[in-house]
Amino acid sequence: MERYAIKGGNPLAGEVEIAGAKNAALAILAAAIMTDETVLIENMPDVRDTNVLLEAIQEIGAIVERVDKSRVKVNGSTITNVSVDYEFIKKIRASYYLLGALLGKYKHAEVPLPGGCNIGSRPIDQHLKGFRALGASVEIRNGAIVTQAEKLKGSHIFLDMVSVGATINIMMAASMANGRTIIENAAREPHVVDVANFLNSMGANIKGAGTDVIRIKGVEKLHKTEYSIIPDQIEAGTFMFAAAATRGDVLVKNVIPKHLEATTAKLEEIGCEVKEFDDSVRVIASRELRKTHVKTLPYPGYPTDMQPQIAAALTMAKGTSIVTESIFENRFKYVDELARMGANIKVEGNTAIIDGVDRLTGARVSASDLRAGAALVIAGLSAEGITIVDDIVYIQRGYEDFEIKLRSLGAEIEKVSTEKEIQKFRLRVG
Numbered sequence: 412m413e414r415y416a417i418k419g420g421n422p423l424a425g426e427v428e429i430a431g432a433k434n435a436a437l438a439i440l441a442a443a444i445m446t447d448e449t450v451l452i453e454n455m456p457d458v459r460d461t462n463v464l465l466e467a468i469q470e471i472g473a474i475v476e477r478v479d480k481s482r483v484k485v486n487g488s489t490i491t492n493v494s495v496d497y498e499f500i501k502k503i504r505a506s507y508y509l510l511g512a513l514l515g516k517y518k519h520a521e522v523p524l525p526g527g528c529n530i531g532s533r534p535i536d537q538h539l540k541g542f543r544a545l546g547a548s549v550e551i552r553n554g555a556i557v558t559q560a561e562k563l564k565g566s567h568i569f570l571d572m573v574s575v576g577a578t579i580n581i582m583m584a585a586s587m588a589n590g591r592t593i594i595e596n597a598a599r600e601p602h603v604v605d606v607a608n609f610l611n612s613m614g615a616n617i618k619g620a621g622t623d624v625i626r627i628k629g630v631e632k633l634h635k636t637e638y639s640i641i642p643d644q645i646e647a648g649t650f651m652f653a654a655a656a657t658r659g660d661v662l663v664k665n666v667i668p669k670h671l672e673a674t675t676a677k678l679e680e681i682g683c684e685v686k687e688f689d690d691s692v693r694v695i696a697s698r699e700l701r702k703t704h705v706k707t708l709p710y711p712g713y714p715t716d717m718q719p720q721i722a723a724a725l726t727m728a729k730g731t732s733i734v735t736e737s738i739f740e741n742r743f744k745y746v747d748e749l750a751r752m753g754a755n756i757k758v759e760g761n762t763a764i765i766d767g768v769d770r771l772t773g774a775r776v777s778a779s780d781l782r783a784g785a786a787l788v789i790a791g792l793s794a795e796g797i798t799i800v801d802d803i804v805y806i807q808r809g810y811e812d813f814e815i816k817l818r819s820l821g822a823e824i825e826k827v828s829t830e831k832e833i834q835k836f837r838l839r840v841g
């Protein structure tokens with residue numbers, strides 16, 4: 412099993428390039444099969460989740476050609492099977508985007524029910540509500556969702572809560588339904604907009620993405636396109652908080668500053684200087700960090716995917732901080748691991764109370780999910796001594812070349828597998 416060995420204490424400094432947005436890429440890869448023509452997707456992140464989804468669409472018969480590390484061609488004309496294998500949904504929940512894509516194109520889809528995950532039960536009732544509203548039958552058969560329709564008919568759909576996945580899945584199916592669909596209480600995340608723009612580049616007719624009302628006029632067919640995915644604002648924010656926690660000075664390149672507004676506002680509140688340029692942001696953390704209160708909300712509020720990262724930085728901020736998680740019911744599993752590094756942090760319900768300490772000390776910790784893992788790396792980079800982060804397979808799901816990018820900023824971090832390699836690391840870094 413791979414793990415990270417980290418020697419903390421180096422302020423991060425230099426420049427880092429951000430990859431394409433994982434959460435946009437997963438939906439776009441699913442939507443790419445909705446045409447029988449060839450689609451070229453650029454700025455694809457080379458991470459485990461997107462690579463698994465590429466395997467899933469190949470497995471149902473689509474042709475996938477990896478042009479290079481960040482470009483892929485997809486052609487859905489050879490799809491022979493609308494049933495996705497359980498092994499893929501087990502590896503990544505977002506395989507469920509194939510429901511909306513296959514239902515839209517073939518009026519039939521079978522995808523195993525995604526289980527919960529380490530951050531919550533994550534039901535998909537709103538996705539299924541949308542498919543039914545479009546006239547599809549939806550049933551659970553042998554652990555799989557089976558949905559089909561003679562034809563899909565546009566509908567006026569009110570989501571019961573803001574859901575990124577449901578918004579995107581319904582948008583895909585509705586883009587090839589007959590007539591008009593309105594999605595009310597839609598998610599407004601940048602990656603929802605990116606999927607809408609991608610579908611429109613294929614000939615769909617989607618308006619209002621990025622607002623809470625999305626209007627879709629269904630079309631018969633979608634055609635080829637070439638499309639570049641937006642930068643990953645969560646990867647960008649993760650590096651911004653790594654700069655803050657290590658008191659560094661980092662230029663984060665290939666970003667859309669507008670997508671980072673909530674993150675930037677919090678970094679400034681805790682004492683960092685953030686300079687914005689056209690497609691980059693610079694974080695300078697020369698002063699001691701200060702406490703803050705933060706509550707995660709749907710976009711444009713503070714992102715839940717950046718909650719563990721700010722908590723890691725706040726463990727060394729002066730004063731008592733409050734972090735409230737309003738999206739998922741179980742996104743504080745990393746707190747016990749931070750406490751093992753000397754953080755003074757306790758969880759009451761969906762709130763973490765953090766009393767800042769002068770310093771963290773390195774320890775052996777384990778990642779419970781993608782963003783929790785990133786937060787433990789941030790803590791390790793700023794702690795005194797050596798931190799070993801186990802289970803980094805979670806981190807590799809969403810961060811391209813994470814340790815390579817951190818090393819280019821001066822971090823002492825290495826991927827290790829055996830105890831012997833850990834000893835060698837300890838000897839090398841002293």
Ligand code: EPZ
Binds near residue numbers: 505576716738
């Ligand atoms: C997407 O998950 C992201 N994943 C998550 O990122 C992100 O945390 C989340 O959006 C919120 O921004 C991908 O895009 C692949 P939701 P998703 O539907 O779509 C409840 C990461 O770290 N809900 O917006 O599953 C749900 O339980 C991952 O990259 C229902 O009850 O999130 C949650 O409490 C983690 N019924 C809330 O809504 C439904 O049908 C928001 O979930 C759907 C959702």
